Amino acid sequence: MSISVKLKKYIRNSGLKQCFVAEKSGFTENQLSQMLNDKRVITADDLEIICNALDCTPNDIYQIKTD
Numbered sequence: 001m002s003i004s005v006k007l008k009k010y011i012r013n014s015g016l017k018q019c020f021v022a023e024k025s026g027f028t029e030n031q032l033s034q035m036l037n038d039k040r041v042i043t044a045d046d047l048e049i050i051c052n053a054l055d056c057t058p059n060d061i062y063q064i065k066t067d
Contacts, residue, residue: 025053
């Protein structure tokens with residue numbers, strides 16, 4: 001399962017809005033949307049920044065089970 005799908009699920013399950021996560025991580029809403037929709041590559045640095053905004057670790061994201 002792609003990291004973008006797992007990130008989307010984590011954000012949805014946390015009850016946060018994508019616009020809030022984008023602002024807190026320093027990305028524009030468009031940039032984050034592109035990442036979550038596989039139109040922009042999520043680098044390791046991007047993932048770290050997003051995880052800091054979500055107060056989680058990359059391992060938390062990688063361990064998410066998707067149906």
